[in-house]
Amino acid sequence: xxxxxxxxxxxxxxxxxxxxxxxxxxxxxxxxxxxxxxxxxxxxxxxxxxxxxxxxxxxxxxxxxxxxxxxxxxxxxxxxxxxxxxxxxxxxxxxxxxxxxxxxxxxxxxxxxxxxxxxxxxxxxxxxxxxxxxxxxxxxxxxxxxxxxxxxxxxxxxxxxxxxxxxxxxxxxxxxxxxxxxxxxxxxxxxxxxxxxxxxxxxxxxxxxxxxxxxxxxxxxxxxxxxxx
Amino acid sequence: xxxxxxxxxxxxxxxxxxxxxxxxxxxxxxxxxxxxxxxxxxxxxxxxxxxxxxxxxxxxxxxxxxxxxxxxxxxxxxxxxxxxxxxxxxxxxxxxxxxxxxxxxxxxxxxxxxxxxxxxxxxxxxxxxxxxxxxxxxxxxxxxxxxxxxxxxxxxxxxxxxxxxxxxxxxxxxxxxxxxxxxxxxxxxxxxxxxxxxxxxxxxxxxxxxxxxxxxxxxxxxx
Numbered sequence: 001x002x003x004x005x006x007x008x009x010x011x012x013x014x015x016x017x018x019x020x021x022x023x024x025x026x027x028x029x030x031x032x033x034x035x036x037x038x039x040x041x042x043x044x045x046x047x048x049x050x051x052x053x054x055x056x057x058x059x060x061x062x063x064x065x066x067x068x069x070x071x072x073x074x075x076x077x078x079x080x081x082x083x084x085x086x087x088x089x090x091x092x093x094x095x096x097x098x099x100x101x102x103x104x105x106x107x108x109x110x111x112x113x114x115x116x117x118x119x120x121x122x123x124x125x126x127x128x129x130x131x132x133x134x135x136x137x138x139x140x141x142x143x144x145x146x147x148x149x150x151x152x153x154x155x156x157x158x159x160x161x162x163x164x165x166x167x168x169x170x171x172x173x174x175x176x177x178x179x180x181x182x183x184x185x186x187x188x189x190x191x192x193x194x195x196x197x198x199x200x201x202x203x204x205x206x207x208x209x210x211x212x213x214x215x216x217x218x219x220x221x222x223x224x225x226x227x228x229x
Numbered sequence: 230x231x232x233x234x235x236x237x238x239x240x241x242x243x244x245x246x247x248x249x250x251x252x253x254x255x256x257x258x259x260x261x262x263x264x265x266x267x268x269x270x271x272x273x274x275x276x277x278x279x280x281x282x283x284x285x286x287x288x289x290x291x292x293x294x295x296x297x298x299x300x301x302x303x304x305x306x307x308x309x310x311x312x313x314x315x316x317x318x319x320x321x322x323x324x325x326x327x328x329x330x331x332x333x334x335x336x337x338x339x340x341x342x343x344x345x346x347x348x349x350x351x352x353x354x355x356x357x358x359x360x361x362x363x364x365x366x367x368x369x370x371x372x373x374x375x376x377x378x379x380x381x382x383x384x385x386x387x388x389x390x391x392x393x394x395x396x397x398x399x400x401x402x403x404x405x406x407x408x409x410x411x412x413x414x415x416x417x418x419x420x421x422x423x424x425x426x427x428x429x430x431x432x433x434x435x436x437x438x439x440x441x442x443x444x445x446x447x448x449x450x451x452x
Contacts, residue, residue, distance in 0.1 A: 152385070159378050163368035172361045173382065176354050180392040187399075203399060211392055218388055225302060225377045 007102070010095035014103025019110055021080065029114065032072045036119045039065040040126060054127040059189035062123050062138070063182045066116065067149065070178075071171055073111050074153035077104050078161040091227060101223035105154040105216075112146045129193060137192035144205075145185040147212045152177045155219040158226045177215075184208040241442045241449070249438035252431035256282075256424070264424040276334045278424055282432035283326040284352065290320035290436055291355060294362070298383025301376060310376040311451075313383060315443035317362050319436055324356045347397035354393050358386045 005013060022029060043061040044054070081087035090100055120142060124134035153174050160170040185208065188201040198205075260278035267274035297313035300306065331349065332342040343349065362382055369375035417425065 155381075155385075159365070159381070162374060162378075163365065164370065165364070165368045169365065169368055172364060176357045176361065176393075177385070177389055179354065180389070180396045183396045207392065207395055214388055214392075215385075218385060222381045222385065225381050228374070 004094035005099075007096055007099050010093075010099035011102035011106060014090070014095075014100060015106035015110070018077070018080075018104065018107035022107075022111065028073060028076050029111065032069050032111075033115055033118060035072060036065055036069045036115055037122055039068065040119065040123050044126065055129060055193055056190075058123060058127040058129055058134075059186045059193065061127070062120070062189070063145070063185045065119070066112075066142070066145065066185075067175070067178045067182055069115055069119075070112050070146075070149045070153060071174060073115070074108055074150070074157045074174075075160075075167045075170055077108050077154055077157045079157070079167065082161050087227075097224040097227060098220050100227075101154065101158075101220055104158075105150050105219075108150045108154050109146060112150060113143070116142045116146065133193065133195075138189050141185050141188050141192070141205075141208070144208045144212060145181050148181045148208065148215055149178060151212065151215045151219045155223055155226065158223065162226070162228075180207060180211055184211070239445060241445045243442075246438045246442055249431070249435040252427075253435050256428045256431040259427060260424050264420055265418070267421070270338055273334060273337045276330050278428040279432075280327060280330040280334060281425070282428040283323050283330065285429055286432040286436035287320055287323035287327055287352075287355070289433060290316045290323060290440065291359065293440070294320060294359075294383050295387035298380040298387070301380040302384070307376070307451075310379065311447045312440070312444055313379065314366060314447060315440045317359055317366075317383075318443055319439045321356065321359045321363060322439070323432075323436060324352060324359060327352050328356060345397075347394065350397040351390070351394055355390070358382075358389070362386070 004010075040061060043057070043065070047057055078087070081090060091097075120135060120138055121131065123129070124131045153170075156170055156173040156177075160166060160173065163169050184204040187204040188208070191201040191204075192198075256278065260275055264275075264278070266272065293316035294313050297309045297316065301309040301313065331352070335344070336342050362379060365382055366375060366379055369378055
C-alpha cells in the first residue's frame with residue numbers, strides 16, 4: 001500500500017474534492033454570487049445617493065456583503081459532509097485531522113475568492129469607482145480579509161453542523177469574529193480609494209495580517225476538538 | 230465516562246450568597262446616603278459605584294471562562310467545564326448590568342445613550358460572545374462534544390478580545406479614562422474611594438457567590 005499523504009498533500013486532495021463537487025454542480029457558487037450582486041444593488045437604494053457619494057458607501061457595502069456571502073458559502077462546507085454521514089469516510093481516511101481543516105479552508109478560500117473576483121469589479125462599475133485602483137488596491141485587502149474569514153468560518157461550520165440549530169448558529173458564532181475584519185478592511189479601503197498614502201492604512205493592515213496569522217494557527221489547532229472522537 | 234459519585238456539593242443557597250447580597254446592599258446604601266455628591270455630575274454619578282464594580286466582576290467571570298476552557302482541553306476534567314458554564318452565565322448577568330447602567334449614566338452626562346466608543350464596543354461584544362457561548366451550550370446534545378465545542382469557543386473568544394480592543398482603540402474615545410485603576414494615586418476623594426472599593430469588593434463577592442451557587446446546581450443536576 002502506498003504511504004498515506006503528508007499534511008499539505010492531504011489538504012490539497014480534500015480541497016480538490018470539494019472544488020470538484022462545486023464545479024460539477026455550481027449550485028452554491030451561483031446562489032452566493034447572485035446574492036452578493038443583489039446585496040450590492042440593494043444597498044445602493046438604502047441611502048440617499050444625492051447626499052452620500054457612492055465612493056464613500058462602497059467599502060462598507062463591499063465588506064458587509066462579503067461577510068454575509070461568506071457565511072452562506074461556509075455553511076455548505078461541512079453541511080455537505082453531514083449528508084449520508086460522508087464525514088465518517090473523511091475521518092476514516094489515513095490523514096491528520098488538521099489536513100481536513102486545511103483542505104476545507106483552502107476550498108472555501110477559492111470559493112470566496114471566486115465570488116470576490118466577480119463582485120469587486122461589479123462593485124467598482126456599479127458604484128462608479130476608478131476600476132483599476134479599485135481592483136489593484138482592494139484585491140490584496142480582499143485576499144487578507146478572505147483568509148481570516150475562512151479560517152474562523154470553516155472551524156465554526158464544522159461545529160455548527162453538529163448542533164441542533166445547524167446553520168442558524170453559524171452567524172451568531174462567526175459575526176463577532178468578523179468584526180475586526182470588517183472594520184480593518186473598510187478602513188484600509190476607504191483610505192486607499194481616497195488616494196491616501198499606504199502609511200495611513202498601515203495600522204489597520206497590521207491588524208488584518210495579525211488576525212490572519214493568529215486565527216489560522218489557532219483554528220487549525222482547535223479543529224480536531226470539533227470532530228467526533 | 231462514569232464518574233464516581235461526586236462529594237455532596239452542599240446547598241445552592243447558603244451563607245456565602247447571603248453575605249454577598251448583604252455586602253452589595255451595604256455598598257448601595259453607603260453610595261446613596263453616606264457618600265458626598267460629585268460636584269459636576271450630581272446624583273447621576275452615584276451609578277459609578279455599581280457600573281465600574283459590575284464591569285470588573287464581569288471581566289473576572291469571563292476571565293474564568295477563558296482559563297477554564299484552556300484547562301478543559303488540557304485536562305479533560307468535567308469540573309472545568311462546569312465552572313466555565315457557571316462563570317459564563319454569571320458573566321452574562323454582570324455584562325448586562327454594565328450595559329444597562331452605562332447608558333443610564335451616559336444620557337444625562339454625555340447627552341447620548343450610546344457612543345461607539347472602545348470600552349462600550351468591547352463590553353457589547355463580550356455580551357454577544359457570551360450569549361453565543363450559552364446558545365452553543367444549549368444546542369449540543371452530546372455532553373463530551375458540548376464541553377469541547379464550548380472550550381474551543383471560549384479560547385477563540387479570548388484570542389478575539391485583543392483584536393476588538395485594538396480595532397476600537399483606533400477610533401476616537403469618549404469614555405472617561407479610569408479614575409482609580411490607572412498609574413499614579415487615585416484621583417478620587419477618600420470618602421468616594423472607600424465607597425467605590427466597597428462596591429468592587431461587594432460585587433466581586435457576589436460574582437464568586439453566584440458562580441459557586443451555579444456550579445453547585447450543576448453538580449446536583451449531574452449527580
